[in-house]
Amino acid sequence: MKSLWMDETEIQDFPMLMQDITVDVAVVGGGMAGILTAYLLKEQGVHVAVLEADRIGGGQTGKTTAKITSQHGVIYQKLLSKHGREAAEKYSLENQKAIDRYEKIVQDRQIACGFVRCPAYLYTLEAPELLKEEAECAAGLSIEASFTKETELPFQVAGAVRFENQARFHPLLFLEAAARDLAVYEHSRVLQAEGDRLVTENGSVRAKKIVFACHYPFLNMPGYYFMRMxxxxxxxxxxxxxxxLEGMYLGVDREQAWSFRSAGEYLLFGGGGHRTGENRTGGKYELLRRKAAEFYPGSRVRYQWSAQDCMPMDQIPYIGRFSAETPDWYAATGFGKWGMSSSMAAAGMITESILGEEDDGKVFGIFSPQRFTPRASAGNFCKDSVHAVKDLSRRIFTPGRSDLEELPVGHGGIVEYDGEKVGAYRDEEGEIYLVSAKCPHLGCQLEWNPDEKCFECPCHGSRFDHMGHCVDGPAQTGIALAQEEDSH
Incomplete structure (x- = not known):
């Protein structure tokens, strides 16, 4: 479904890579992180090329709520207690710098993208003490933060943290302007990466440095990102x-974690989040419509869409050297729900490292992917491992949930067909589409998401439309068509 940003923006077409080229830096991924990295490097005279599998801004950048903020949920008290003051200061500094960098680019290039400074709030209906502590921790890190009970929300809160001088904008209008003078190759999916060479279907790129800014790294090894997100x-x-609304808002309570921000004549109202692949019953859009009518009687829904986020085990993005085995590769991933500020922070730090201005320890600090150790991250590591084992076991040992004949019009699911378990969808005309129920990434059983009409992998988040085409990675291929049957 088209987002507001996609509906309002026409981004120029870029060519497909049709030959072998050599550059200083190759960037994999044409979302905000990839385009910003290329933009900052080009500003410093670096010869850089961007390889995008589809269209730039067509992934999560086009589906974000586009809050540019250093307020990333209840995080600063956790950073201080688990990682120490130096790490917490690094995190706050890079995200505060990100807001300023966006503003400078907007001003320097005179980009009409609705960039505006505004406050950002976390609110609670239940636990004000938690947010009082967060406000104190953030203020102690030189963030302009304070606790308040005054908001613009259509209900009374128990408390809120207010961060001053944050920002919001139109992400695709910004991206279109930032990408205008870059060497971008669209419809050029990277199929192989080895050493200094990236291979696409019709050409290859050799580069001294390679930056993987493709949301979720499609390479399982080295790096092992599939084990930690x-x-x-x-x-x-x-x-x-x-x-x-002047401000931007996010709830921290489990049952009231609603997101609010104005965007021109619209209010973007969000929520209903879940682990990818765990929405078999659906109803997320209906939930938002129902709550919107409760909060704003007389309002009307003009747009609806969903986004996907990579969730790291410790809430901190992975930004830095891809792995110890690949010193000339960089990763920018695991941004959680905060892709806009994290994209700029990643672009700035990676550019600084490539230019050799500081040693890596100082540049990346707490963001470095090398911080990962299974023992230190055992809690979430075990939780994600349990999910993977459960979903692999479900594919092997459990039957389909129903017979194909029982599938209603307009619905999909995992069914039994000719003694096999397959994914099936019956469209509004009654035509049936059958696909593999196995994710091609690492073999987990897919699940049907009725809100998005697609199959999703609960293990690592790959997604496929009802015809089997891959719409989100880390999978690089579609799910093989099991069989197609016209029921007319």
Missing amino acids: HQERSYVVGLEQVPE
Whole structure:
């Protein structure tokens, strides 16, 4: 489903890579992180090329709520207690710098993208003490933060943390301007990466440095990112006839974790998040519509869409050297729900490292992917491992949930067909589409998401439309068509 940003933006077409080329730096991924990295490097005279599998901005950048903020949930008290003051200061500094960098680019290039400074709030209806502590921790890190009970929300809160001078913008209008003068190759999916060479279907790139900014690294080894991240989906509706909000808001309570931000004449209202592949019953958009009618009687839904986020085990993105075995590769992934500020932070730090201005320990600090150790991250590591084992076991040992004949019109699911378990979808005309129920990434059983009408992998978040085409990685291929049957 088209987001507001996609509906309002026409981005120029870039050519497909049709030959072998050599550059200083190759960037894999044409989302915000990839384009910003290329932009900052080009500003320093570096010869850089961007390889995008589809269209730039067509992934999560086009589906974000586009909050540019250093307020990333209840994080600063956790950083201080688990990682220490130096690490917490590094995290806050890089994300605060990200806001300023966006503003400078907008001003220097005169980009009309609705960039505006505004406050960002975390709110609670239940636990004000938690947010009082977060406000104190953030303020102690030189962030302009304070605790308050005053908000613009259509309900009373028990407390909120207010961060001053954060920002919001139109991400695709910004991206279109930033990418305009870059060497970008669209429809050029990287199929292989080895040493200094990236291979696409019709050409290859040799580069001294390679940056993987493709949301979720498609390479399982080295790096082992599939062992330290899972993916989550969240949902948004764009409301008309709603009062404009000055601030941006996010709830921290499990049952009231709603997101609010104005975007021109619309209010973006979000929530209903879940681990990818765990929404068999659906109803997320209906939930948002129901709550919107409760909060804003008379409002109307004009847009609805969903996004996907890579969730690292310790809430901290992986930004830095891809692995110890590949010193000339960089990774920018695991941004959680905060892709806009994290994209700019990643672009800035990776550019600084490539230019050799500081040693890596100082440049990346707490963000470095090399911080990962299974023992230190045992809790979440075990939780994600349990999910993977459960979903692999489900594919092997459990039957389909129903027979193909029982599948209603307009619905999909995992069914039994000719003694095999397959994915099936029956469209509104009654035509049936059959696909493999096995994710081609690492073999987990897929699940049907009725809100998005697609198959999703609960292990690592790959997604496929009802015809089997891959729409989100880390899978690089579609799910083989098991059989197709016309029921007419």
